[in-house]
Amino acid sequence: MYCQNCGFKNEEGAAFCGNCGTNLKVKTTIVYPNETAGSNEKYNGMAIAGFVLGIVNIWFGAVFVVGVIGLILSIMGNNQIKLNGGKGKGLAVAGIVINIITLSLYLLIYLLVFGIAGCAACGLMYL
Numbered sequence: 001m002y003c004q005n006c007g008f009k010n011e012e013g014a015a016f017c018g019n020c021g022t023n024l025k026v027k028t029t030i031v032y033p034n035e036t037a038g039s040n041e042k043y044n045g046m047a048i049a050g051f052v053l054g055i056v057n058i059w060f061g062a063v064f065v066v067g068v069i070g071l072i073l074s075i076m077g078n079n080q081i082k083l084n085g086g087k088g089k090g091l092a093v094a095g096i097v098i099n100i101i102t103l104s105l106y107l108l109i110y111l112l113v114f115g116i117a118g119c120a121a122c123g124l125m126y127l
């Protein structure tokens with residue numbers, strides 16, 4: 001039988017999960033759909049944060065880390081909405097798109113700047 005909590009494959013008839021210790025005799029999943037319905041009215045905080053960081057990154061894209069964190073938050077927010085429901089799916093998707101575009105643009109700018117600087121330093125040897 002598989003653990004309802006972590007999906008670990010346990011021996012048939014085992015009382016507790018060998019991986020996470022969940023009591024396998026107690027059914028815990030029935031409560032889940034009700035909780036999902038309740039949380040559907042809430043906006044996902046990670047989706048909002050990722051989107052805001054994406055907007056910030058358009059203006060302050062030189063701070064590369066902000067874009068990377070924004071992208072990660074957007075992806076995590078999107079996954080959470082998929083799993084648990086909740087509002088903010090549009091924000092999460094927009095955050096992912098904005099962050100990827102700005103990161104790519106600034107990466108290109110960095111490559112150009114450092115590429116040109118590198119060539120100047122080596123006396124145009126690699127041109």
Ligand SMILES: [Zn+2]
Nearest residue numbers: 003006017020
């Ligand atoms: Zn488990």
